[in-house]
Amino acid sequence: MDLQHYQEFQRLLAEGRRPEASSAxxxxxxxxxxxxxxRAWVRSFLESGDxxxxxxxxxYEHLIFPVLLDGYRRSEVWSTFWLAKTAQNxxxxxxxxxxxxxxxxxxxxxxxxxxxxxxxGIRKSLLGALLRWFAYCQHEWPTxxxxxxxGATPEECxxxxxxxxxxxxxxxxxxxxxxxREFEQRIRNYQQRLRAA
Numbered sequence: 001m002d003l004q005h006y007q008e009f010q011r012l013l014a015e016g017r018r019p020e021a022s023s024a025x026x027x028x029x030x031x032x033x034x035x036x037x038x039r040a041w042v043r044s045f046l047e048s049g050d051x052x053x054x055x056x057x058x059x060y061e062h063l064i065f066p067v068l069l070d071g072y073r074r075s076e077v078w079s080t081f082w083l084a085k086t087a088q089n090x091x092x093x094x095x096x097x098x099x100x101x102x103x104x105x106x107x108x109x110x111x112x113x114x115x116x117x118x119x120x121g122i123r124k125s126l127l128g129a130l131l132r133w134f135a136y137c138q139h140e141w142p143t144x145x146x147x148x149x150x151g152a153t154p155e156e157c158x159x160x161x162x163x164x165x166x167x168x169x170x171x172x173x174x175x176x177x178x179x180x181r182e183f184e185q186r187i188r189n190y191q192q193r194l195r196a197a
Contacts, residue, residue: 001041002031022058029062042067046082053088060089065096072100077115081122084108084129105129127170130163134183145190157191 005028012021032038042064045051055064064086071079083090087105090097100108109126116122137146137160147156164184171177 001036039067055089077112080112123170130167154194157187160187
């Protein structure tokens, strides 16, 4: 691997020279030999957090995703967690997303949690994903509770209540209890509406 190509890519990108930056990035990706430790570079890159909201597509598709996919297929916690953390890249590429059966960020975090439930970072990330989902589900309140793009059915309300209970097990310091309590009450109120209809 030739890190000079990656440094050149960063410099050219900072200068706004996108076509040249893309060429430098392609040279960097091509510079890896079969003996190079791609996994070590990917781990260092991801854990640095120096990539913003989404990783450049060529880098993700040709270098990062193959490393993560390999670890994911071996039920490796780190790779599963980082697939979830890079979900925006997955969502942007149907071809890559299909290789993990279109799993969502939340599903991947749940898988990582099941592999290593004592991991505080995974627990916190999964709780955050659940809280964002709950906020979406109730964003049309008092009109109703959503599940997907439609109003929740009685069975989906039951599933949401189970997810709220699960979220409480992740929220070890009960920091989100007021939000969870309010959301739970809204689900129950919505269930009553459904029964009365």
